Amino acid sequence: MRAWLVWTVKELKQHIGEAYNLNSSCMRVVMKEKEYWSDTSVSDISDVGGTLNEILDMRGHNTLLLYVSSDPKDYQKEFNDSWTYKCIEFHFNWILMDIRIPPGPEATPTTTTTRKGRITMKIISMEEENKGKERKIQVQVDKRITLAQLKKELVPLIGIPPTGFRVYRVNGYKLKNLDEILMNLSESKLIVRLGRALQVGEHRIKLYLLQVNSIEFCEFMMESIFTEDTSVREFKKQIIEEAKVQGIDCVLKLDKMRLRKKNRVSPGRVYLHDKMIDTSKEIYVEPLKGPEKEKDKGQIEVYVIRWHPSQCSVDPTEEIILDIYNRMHVINKLSELSGVPAEYISYSEGISFPVGISCLDIENKLKWYSITSYTYSFGLHDDGCVIYYKDNREKMKELTDKERLEIQEAEEARSVNLMFHHVHVQSVNDYLYFSVYSGIIL
Known part of the structure; x- marks a missing residue:
């Protein structure tokens, strides 16, 4: 409503009572004072003498924001004990x-x-x-x-x-x-x-759970703190205890887990027990089905996926540990894993994890090598690469249009889920206007 600067507080209360059908005899008028660095002050001006203009001048204001209540019981209380004060204090x-x-x-x-x-x-x-x-x-x-x-x-x-x-x-x-x-x-x-504040010589690291056969293969676990003289084995023990305390739903055992470097989303070098944790910002924690097989820095851990041309499907991801960088050694490892005789094993070049090739393209777009190949190229430079392999006696299945469409739809759905998982970020002249709040302010 509009109020004239020449009005007294008593006259103001009468006009408010008439305009909003409130009892002016028990009306409390509260004025917002200037804000201080950590508080906002209000004053009860219900019984202050003088005109509104004089009140403004006295407090150094050029505008007036008032809060009004009209309650007989609340009016009897001291202002700082009143419900009006509590409501306004809450509002500010x-x-x-x-x-x-x-x-x-x-x-x-x-x-x-x-x-x-x-x-x-x-x-x-x-x-x-x-x-x-x-x-x-x-x-x-x-x-x-x-x-x-x-x-x-x-x-x-x-x-x-x-x-x-x-x-x-x-x-x-x-x-x-x-x-x-x-x-x-x-x-x-x-x-x-x-996570607490870091002390001298300490580093904070982000831990991610690596589950290669899950769509959500890269999942944030927690943050942890270590010192540069912490061995991989001791850090594993620390991770197991911290995961229990934080209620992380993952079974971790000292002899059935590994720590490895995280290269964006791809798993990298495996950290061996007797080594020290480096100052990487992020590492993977990978649960294993059995005891860790990689024991020496000269070994390479490789993920392998068996391709079934006759079914146009792949098996879950497994792994082999290479002791030497040799074609026959790889073929023999794949033969031991699958039960397929070595002479019938064909394998692809190493590619990065996660793989994104369609089952419709594996047979024809990958370059295949076997025991009789004149040349070979693994592309295996570090832990965490992926190779496909197959029994080359299998013939490629002739797909119907319906089967091809079903495969495409299933792979597109998985691709969307994978993308979703990783893309996982504002006084004028001689009168003034003011606001009147009646009743409870919340």
């Missing part, structure tokens, strides 16, 4: 935040009181996301508290001390200043990640 000093946190203790909507007896955070909702690997909570938070105080409030939800986790913006930027108050943050969405 509380923000709604979305925070992603790791799995942890169960929680229900509740409140905590740690700041001079006042409520500082209230849980509005909580739901599991990403197959239970994280939780999204929506909370109302007093924006005058610091980041350190917010971390303290999150402890019951995460289950570890504040030193055991860090807070990030959604763009991945870590919030380092624990004394910064929340009202100075430019966004209301945060991410909590487990």
Whole structure:
């Protein structure tokens, strides 16, 4: 509504009462003061004398924002104890935040009181996301508290001390200043990640679960901390314990797992037990069906996929360990694995994992070598390459149009799932206007 600067507060209350059918005798008029670095102040001007213009001049304002309530019982209370004050204080000093946190203790909507007896955070909702690997909570938070105080409030939800986790913006930027108050943050969405601050000589590394026969073969596990003098064997033990603590759904055993370099999404060199962990930012954790077979740095681990031309299909990915870079050695290894006599084994050149060739193209677009070939080229330069092999006595199946279409549709669906998994980021003249809020402000 429009108010004239020459009005007194009493006259203003009368006009508001007439305009909104409110009782002016128990009306409380509250004025917003200037904001300070960590607080917003309000004053009850219900009984202040003088005109609105004089009130503005006295407080150095050129505009006037007022909050109004009319309740006989609430009017009898001291202003700082009144429901009006609590509603306005909530309106000014509380923000709604979305925070992603790791799995942890169960929680229900509740409140905590740690700041001079006042409520500082209230849980509005909580739901599991990403197959239970994280939780999204929506909370109302007093924006005058610091980041350190917010971390303290999150402890019951995460289950570890504040030193055991860090807070990030959604763009991945870590919030380092624990004394910064929340009202100075430019966004209301945060991410909590487990892991303490680094000490001298320590490095943080991201661990990814490698499951070569799964569409989601590259899956983030957790972050961990190691020192440069940590052996691969000791780091494996550390990973097993940390995975248990964090509730990661994966069976890891010391003699049935390997650590290996992560080259973007491709698995690289296998880290042997007696070596030290290097300062890579990311590594793969690969569960194995049996004990680790690669024992020496001169060996090469190769993924192998058996191709069945007569069925136009492939078997699940397996592996062989090469002791020497020799054609007959590879053929003999494939023969041992498959039971196919060596003279009937044909194999392809090494390609990078993950492979993207269609079953419709394997037979004709790959170059095949056998025991009788004059030349051969494996393309096996490091751990993690892939070769196809087959029993060359099998004849290629003659596909019908329907069968060809079914294969194409199945492979396209898998390709979409794979893509989805990895692509896994704003006073004038002599009168003024002001807003009138009546009733409860939330």
